[in-house]
Amino acid sequence: MRAIHIRSLDGPSAAELVEIDEPAAAEDSVVVDVHAAGVAFPDALQSRGLYQYKPELPYVPGAEIAGVVRSAPEGAHVRPGDRVAGLTMLSGAMAEVVALQAERVFALPDAVSFEAGAGLLFNDLTVHFALRTRGRLREGETVLVHGAAGGIGTSTLRLASAFGAARTIAVVSTDAKAEVARAAGASDVVLADGFKDAVKDLTGGRGVDIVLDPVGGDRFTDSLRSLAPGGRLLVVGFTGGEIPTVKVNRLLLNNVDAVGVGWGAWTMTHPGYLAEQWAELAPLLASGAVRPPEPDVFPVERAGEAIASLEDRTARGKVVVTLR
Numbered sequence: 001m002r003a004i005h006i007r008s009l010d011g012p013s014a015a016e017l018v019e020i021d022e023p024a025a026a027e028d029s030v031v032v033d034v035h036a037a038g039v040a041f042p043d044a045l046q047s048r049g050l051y052q053y054k055p056e057l058p059y060v061p062g063a064e065i066a067g068v069v070r071s072a073p074e075g076a077h078v079r080p081g082d083r084v085a086g087l088t089m090l091s092g093a094m095a096e097v098v099a100l101q102a103e104r105v106f107a108l109p110d111a112v113s114f115e116a117g118a119g120l121l122f123n124d125l126t127v128h129f130a131l132r133t134r135g136r137l138r139e140g141e142t143v144l145v146h147g148a149a150g151g152i153g154t155s156t157l158r159l160a161s162a163f164g165a166a167r168t169i170a171v172v173s174t175d176a177k178a179e180v181a182r183a184a185g186a187s188d189v190v191l192a193d194g195f196k197d198a199v200k201d202l203t204g205g206r207g208v209d210i211v212l213d214p215v216g217g218d219r220f221t222d223s224l225r226s227l228a229p230g231g232r233l234l235v236v237g238f239t240g241g242e243i244p245t246v247k248v249n250r251l252l253l254n255n256v257d258a259v260g261v262g263w264g265a266w267t268m269t270h271p272g273y274l275a276e277q278w279a280e281l282a283p284l285l286a287s288g289a290v291r292p293p294e295p296d297v298f299p300v301e302r303a304g305e306a307i308a309s310l311e312d313r314t315a316r317g318k319v320v321v322t323l324r
């Protein structure tokens, strides 16, 4: 089969299209003919050996796929011929065939294309976990999201109102990214530079109930300052490069929480959680209450460029590579 290999930790340009053997499938795994695979920020970090999970070289990058089931164990919830999305979780996705644990395979609603399906699970399930489980989002609250034109950002903008948010404020670095955030459903968009004052104006001085932060770095303290009393800052990632530190008196003074969000680790310690998440998300996608992502699509031959677009900050929304 055709697959992308990373043979050296020299960054996304090391991505190479190769012919390798199809995966040896365990009896209890679901084998999927892959149509498209999602690209996420960890793919860029991994290609330089900078992510906490370090696969052995050479490895196939990518955490998520969409495609058609080729074979499934007796009694599984999916059957040969079903359209599905699936999680390889952190490597193995950019290949024409994958073998997945059954609990990481999800029947794709008809309304969701393979390209959209390949860009769905990793971010939407993280954002679901962040807003619902960790962030305790309540009806009528306001959600601010950093990196709003990125994968996690657009996912937050697509999902927040379906989970009860009355308003979303998108923080982006450029006017072009502001357009991406608006298209994903942002109520308001502000530039990262000076976002704290802009948020103060937009909320009449009250602040927001939730900040979902995949960026970190030097905006962290201003994010805490932008929270309303009882607000929650959800720590999702550090695309800005720096892991911020926090003076905890700020939490006490304004009665706010800084909340860790580690979705992958949670799924490992909570069997059945992925299925619970999908049971909430799939009907929203099927009914149109949540729109599927509209990813930027690259052919697999350009997988290196696709991964690089996250690293060099040119990506608009979710990025996906097609394999069929």
Ligand SMILES: NC(=O)c1ccc[n+]([C@@H]2O[C@H](COP(=O)([O-])OP(=O)(O)OC[C@H]3O[C@@H](n4cnc5c(N)ncnc54)[C@H](OP(=O)(O)O)[C@@H]3O)[C@@H](O)[C@H]2O)c1
Pocket: 039, 040, 041, 042, 122, 123, 126, 146, 147, 148, 149, 150, 151, 152, 153, 171, 172, 173, 174, 177, 192, 214, 215, 235, 236, 237, 238, 239, 240, 241, 261, 262, 263, 264, 310, 311, 312, 313, 315, 317, 318
């Ligand atoms: N905690 C979890 O369970 C979990 C799960 C999935 C992903 N994540 C993490 O979430 C983060 C976002 O992932 P993603 O796939 O959404 O990434 P993405 O699509 O590349 O979006 C990240 C955004 O970060 C902003 N950014 C600010 N400084 C940046 C820099 N120096 N380099 C690159 N981007 C920068 C960019 O927006 P502007 O240019 O507008 O600032 C960009 O749109 C990653 O750290 C990822 O590891 C965490």
